Amino acid sequence: GESVGLHLPTLSVQEGDNSIINCAYSNSASDYFIWYKQESGKGPQFIIDIRSNMDKRQGQRVTVLLNKTVKHLSLQIAATQPGDSAVYFCAEKGAGGTSYGKLTFGQGTILTVHP
């Protein structure tokens, strides 16, 4: 079946460093990808999205890169702050038919930022 990001790695960085979080997906038909941030005890919070006709998209302090050739997504966080500490998930949105609303999540990456 389709899957997104089968690992739960951890990433520890110092405050002010840049962070890069990676995600692999397996459904080559995926055309829309989203990064979510989940803090302890809370629901996922939208960070940034990207469509398959793009390879890069920038937001405030965040950049998402998409490499469709190797089915890989990355989230770059510039000048990481302690408030960025959370679990980060990539998700793929179903395309077409009744599944178009369905999100398929990876297992997540735990980001810890040390002051």
Next chain:
Amino acid sequence: NAGVMQNPRHLVRRRGQEARLRCSPMKGHSHVYWYRQLPEEGLKFMVYLQKENIIDESGMPKERFSAEFPKEGPSILRIQQVVRGDSAAYFCASSQPGLGGEQFFGPGTRLTVL
């Protein structure tokens, strides 16, 4: 504009009891999604509903689980005869009508089955 609301936030049930989880979507949102999250795992899609209709229930277990989104009132995820394996966080998300609507998540209900 209030966000997605879920209640209760924490629910404790003994094996064999029923659990009812409620989700009130954001104002103006008519699409609701339920996801389940086991510890240290990503969210897993369960069901997608619009008002009075189940659109996609491909992630719902075949037995004991049901969901509804009536014309009036919140969406309900119902789990009958709960077992310990049902212990998880259950998240609801809502979106506006139309293809590609961003999903906004609620704070979740943490179900513990004793």
